[in-house]
Amino acid sequence: MPQNNHFDDAELERLLIDLESDRVERKSVFNKGEVSKKVRQVVCAFANNLVGDNRPGVLFIGANDDGTLSGIPITDELLLQLSDMSRDGNILPLPTLSVERRYLKGGDMAVVTVLPSDMPPVRYDGRIWVRIGSRCAHASEQDERILIERRRYRHLPFDLHPIPAASLTDLSRALFEDSYLPAAFDPEVLEANNRTLPERLATCKMIVSPEDPIPTVIGLLALGKQPQRFLAGAYI
Helix, strand or coil, X not given: CCHHHCCCHHHHHHHHCCCCCCCEEEECCCCCCHHHHHHHHXXXXXXXXXXXXXXXXXXXXXXXXXXXXXCCCCCHHHHHHHHHHHCCCCEECCCCEEEEEEEECCEEEEEEEECXXXXXXXXXXXXXXXXXXXXXXXXXXXXXXXXXXXXXXXXXXXXXXXXXXXXXXXXXXXXHHHHHHHHHCCHHHHHCCXXXXXXXXXXXXXXXXXXXXCEEHHHHHHHECXXXXXXCCCCC
């Protein structure tokens, strides 16, 4: 991804002619009719970023379907209308986007860059829109569940976030069983507990789950053999 989500001219021109990309849309005109609605659907879909690659979507106004210039004037009024999509309340939560006039393929185009939302699902006019290949569509129930789960994950407290570079072997079993558990639970509870090690670690939030045994931040801080390998400056 370009730094600060800013594309140079060469990158934009590559995207402009990539007819199969799921993160590019082209519109020859922009007005307050049906095209305006479709543009907002695209912005909504880009903000939802269903594929989860966390890359911005790019909308070209003034480009034909084949990537050539349509020739419409890119006026300040047009740029203002496009900018207003991020705050007019029709798309909620409000999307983060930038609008630029860029000189591409021998003429001016308006380029709208839409960042993936941290609070999906995003809705336009009450409906959730997602990108399916190179087109926009209403989200299915499964799509909506994926977006809701992504929002829930992003709002986890910092100490419960997983550290994918770490594994179960980076946690000290001896420290967990001999020091942590006796201090955290009554001896009778421990004696009656028949859970596996991954199940006990997951219950204590030291890993994500028994099926996905990735250590969390708190797991590495409390039980990590070498926590500073994964958390710079970590200490308790």
